[in-house]
Amino acid sequence: MASHRIGELGLSESGPSSHHHIPYGVLHGINTSASSLINQGSAFDFGELEEAIVLHGVKGGNDESKASLFTGRPAATLEMFPSWPMRFQQTPRGGSKSGGESTDSALSSKTEPPFEAESPISKKASCSDHQAFFDLQQLRQEMASDAPRTASTQNQSAAKSPQEKRKGAGSTSEKPLDAKTLRRLAQNREAARKSRLRKKAYVQQLESSRLKLTQLEQELQRARSQGLFVDCGGVGSNVSSAGAAMFDMEYARWLEEEQRLMGELRNGLQAPLSDSDMRVMVDGYLSHYDDIFRLKAVTAKSDVFHLINGMWTSQAERCFLWIGGFRPSDLITMLIQQLEPLAEQQIMGMYGLRHSSQQAEEALSQGLEQLQQSLVDTIAGGPVVDGVQQMVVAMGKLANLEGFVRQADNLRQQTLHQLCRLLTVRQAARCFIVIGEYYARLRALSSLWASRPRETLISDDNSCQTTTEMQIVQHSQNHFSSF
Amino acid sequence: MHFEAAASWGGYVAGPPRGTVVGDPVERIERLASENAVVIFSVSTCCMCHAIKRLFCGMGVNPTVHELDEDPRGKDLERALMRLLGSASVVPVVFIGGKLVGTMDRVMACHINGTLVPLLKEAGALWL
Numbered sequence: 001m002a003s004h005r006i007g008e009l010g011l012s013e014s015g016p017s018s019h020h021h022i023p024y025g026v027l028h029g030i031n032t033s034a035s036s037l038i039n040q041g042s043a044f045d046f047g048e049l050e051e052a053i054v055l056h057g058v059k060g061g062n063d064e065s066k067a068s069l070f071t072g073r074p075a076a077t078l079e080m081f082p083s084w085p086m087r088f089q090q091t092p093r094g095g096s097k098s099g100g101e102s103t104d105s106a107l108s109s110k111t112e113p114p115f116e117a118e119s120p121i122s123k124k125a126s127c128s129d130h131q132a133f134f135d136l137q138q139l140r141q142e143m144a145s146d147a148p149r150t151a152s153t154q155n156q157s158a159a160k161s162p163q164e165k166r167k168g169a170g171s172t173s174e175k176p177l178d179a180k181t182l183r184r185l186a187q188n189r190e191a192a193r194k195s196r197l198r199k200k201a202y203v204q205q206l207e208s209s210r211l212k213l214t215q216l217e218q219e220l221q222r223a224r225s226q227g228l229f230v231d232c233g234g235v236g237s238n239v240s241s242a243g244a245a246m247f248d249m250e251y252a253r254w255l256e257e258e259q260r261l262m263g264e265l266r267n268g269l270q271a272p273l274s275d276s277d278m279r280v281m282v283d284g285y286l287s288h289y290d291d292i293f294r295l296k297a298v299t300a301k302s303d304v305f306h307l308i309n310g311m312w313t314s315q316a317e318r319c320f321l322w323i324g325g326f327r328p329s330d331l332i333t334m335l336i337q338q339l340e341p342l343a344e345q346q347i348m349g350m351y352g353l354r355h356s357s358q359q360a361e362e363a364l365s366q367g368l369e370q371l372q373q374s375l376v377d378t379i380a381g382g383p384v385v386d387g388v389q390q391m392v393v394a395m396g397k398l399a400n401l402e403g404f405v406r407q408a409d410n411l412r413q414q415t416l417h418q419l420c421r422l423l424t425v426r427q428a429a430r431c432f433i434v435i436g437e438y439y440a441r442l443r444a445l446s447s448l449w450a451s452r453p454r455e456t457l458i459s460d461d462n463s464c465q466t467t468t469e470m471q472i473v474q475h476s477q478n479h480f481s482s483f
Numbered sequence: 484m485h486f487e488a489a490a491s492w493g494g495y496v497a498g499p500p501r502g503t504v505v506g507d508p509v510e511r512i513e514r515l516a517s518e519n520a521v522v523i524f525s526v527s528t529c530c531m532c533h534a535i536k537r538l539f540c541g542m543g544v545n546p547t548v549h550e551l552d553e554d555p556r557g558k559d560l561e562r563a564l565m566r567l568l569g570s571a572s573v574v575p576v577v578f579i580g581g582k583l584v585g586t587m588d589r590v591m592a593c594h595i596n597g598t599l600v601p602l603l604k605e606a607g608a609l610w611l
Contacts (some may be wrong), residue, residue, distance in 0.1 A: 356594050359541050367534025374530065400530055403572075407531070407587055414595040421596070 225252040243302030247295065248312050254292050261285050262436040265429045278425045285432045286420060293413045296324070300402045300409075307405055314446035317439065323364060323408035328357040328415040331435065335419070338434045339427060349422040353415065360411050368404050371397060508556070508563035517581035519547035520608035524564060524576045526552050531587055532575040538590070542600075544608045546577075580606030 222245070261284065268281050300307055307324035310317070320327065332354040336342075342350070378394045420428045516522045521539060525532035527550045539546045551557035551574065564573045567583065577584045579602050584590055593599040603609040 352597065353595070356597070356599075359538060360591050360594055362541055363534045363538035366537045367530045370533045371530040374528070397530075403531055403587075404534075407534075407591065410588055411591055411595065414592050418595050418597075 222248060225249070241303045241306065243299055244306035244312070247299040247303070247306065250295055251292070251312050254288075254295070257288060258436055259440075261288055262433055265433050269426065269429055269433075275425050278429055282420060282425055282428045282432065285429075286417065289416055290413065293409045296409050297406055300324075300405045304402045304405055308401065314443040315449060316442040316446040322361070323368065324405045325409060325412055327361060328412050329354050329361060332357060332415070332419075334438065335431055335434060339423075339431060342423075342427070346422055346427070350419075353418055353422065357411065357415055364404060364407055364411070371400055371404070508559035509567070511556075512560060512563055512567070513581075515549060516578035516583070520544075520580060520606040521546040521603070522578040523548045524560065524574055524578075525550055526574045528552070529574055535575040535577065535587055535590060538594070542603070542609070544603055546608075579603060579608070 225248075261281075265281055265285065268278055273281075296307060304324075306312065310321040310324070313321065317326075320330065332350060336347070336350050336354070375394060375397050378390060378397060419431055423431055512524075515524075521544055523532070523535060523539070523546045525536070525548050536546065536548065549560075551561050554560060561573055564576055565571065568576065568586065570586075572586065574586075576586055577590050584593065584602070590599065593602070600609065604611070
């Protein structure tokens with residue numbers, strides 16, 4: 001069969017044919033189809049080269065590598081030059097003698113470590129060596145066959161006549177391969193491999209960055225919708241449950257609606273609308289507040305900690321947080337001042353309301369304190385053996401938190417309703433405007449605070465920072481309107 | 484003797500001695516509720532019950548507290564209260580002047596809207 005092959009390929013039988021036996025014997029073990037290409041009478045040109053390549057290739061356990069060659073490595077790294085065809089996708093050389101294929105492989109052989117190089121440098125059975133090996137076959141085929149080649153324009157060697165290639169191949173083989181050439185070829189191989197690895201790493205890095213970017217954008221979006229400035233420490237460390245995320249979204253919507261209602265109330269007061277019309281608007285405002293309390297009650301079931309830690313509010317509001325919301329007595333104190341002038345009866349009513357609220361707040365605070373103490377005792381005490389039971393008891397106690405948040409919200413809701421009963425309709429409208437304005441200012445303060453220039457910044461930029469600060473303050477002026 | 488033997492629970496005024504009580508739990512509740520101006524049914528470990536006790540004490544009221552977990556027939560009472568209130572969360576529940584006021588929700592709402600204090604005064608639990 002070998003001789004038949006020789007005839008086919010038309011290679012000369014010159015040269016020390018004895019050399020070829022070694023590689024062929026080895027080759028036979030590896031890949032019959034490949035070996036079939038190796039003809040005993042192959043030109044002297046490739047003999048020594050082939051031997052060296054094959055021997056080195058054999059060392060590292062070729063079979064797996066060869067198998068991987070055939071199955072094809074992940075395309076990503078090899079598609080460095082996508083316009084050049086991927087060798088691995090082609091069928092084993094075993095049958096193909098088409099001019100196109102051989103041309104392709106010859107071309108790709110130019111990009112991959114050149115076929116001429118032996119691989120004394122790369123000891124391991126790298127695929128590139130095997131590529132080189134196959135290139136070798138292809139080139140021999142190509143050289144031998146007289147079939148016209150469909151040259152690709154990508155490689156100038158293809159543009160060259162086949163004779164040149166033959167000549168080139170021939171010239172290399174006619175004299176012993178010099179060290180410089182070998183080294184250069186090996187270096188090319190190494191460079192190509194490193195390049196592939198770099199590209200792979202880069203692509204992976206890009207993809208992970210892309211994911212992180214999407215995540216950050218989502219957080220930013222959420223924070224912006226609440227009118228918060230994103231402070232760098234918060235983004236990314238914010239782990240919110242589904243219930244919390246939904247609440248944040250709904251709360252943002254609620255705030256927008258509140259601003260709108262506030263505007264209507266203002267217009268109504270200015271217009272001025274009749275008392276009955278104002279009453280309708282005030283009732284609408286009250287039911288708007290009822291909505292948020294309802295929403296909070298639902299959220300308390302799924303994520304009470306989110307409500308308690310106040311991440312849904314702005315920083316300044318969080319300062320004054322009491323069991324997941326505002327403290328009614330503080331609000332009333334503020335209102336008593338802002339709503340002047342009030343009738344004697346109304347003032348008395350307001351003070352009475354504040355007093356009752358304070359008592360209720362105190363009771364709830366003490367109840368919560370007892371819950372905390374009980375929780376501490378449960379977690380801290382008890383034998384270690386009883387760990388699971390301990391946790392179960394602790395969980396049961398934590399469940400009471402929801403009750404406290406609900407009672408606190410109930411207190412807030414009752415207070416607002418009572419306010420409306422105490423005041424005239426116009427006073428009630430003003431009351432709501434004051435409340436809305438107050439919290440809008442707290443939110444604006446939080447934004448300002450978050451964006452204030454820090455001392456750690458370089459002094460060079462001081463002037464710029466001041467300007468920025470001024471700009472921020474000016475921008476926020478429209479937040480503040482008199483009422 | 485029987486009365487002396489009857490334990491007073493946690494320093495609160497005890498109900499009638501166990502042995503002499505007959506009748507269903509609902510009746511017992513009603514009877515207990517009408518014995519004092521302010522009666523609270525509670526569970527000793529419940530924090531919300533603690534809160535409501537603090538509320539009344541803060542107002543200067545001295546409520547009568549029945550801890551269901553310390554009553555041998557507490558379970559029955561609990562069930563009866565559940566039927567009365569129509570909800571699973573039974574404690575704390577407050578009776579003023581023998582009449583049912585409700586749980587923490589209702590009590591706080593009454594306090595805020597100003598109806599609790601008159602009720603207490605009426606029942607004689609508060610003096611001006």
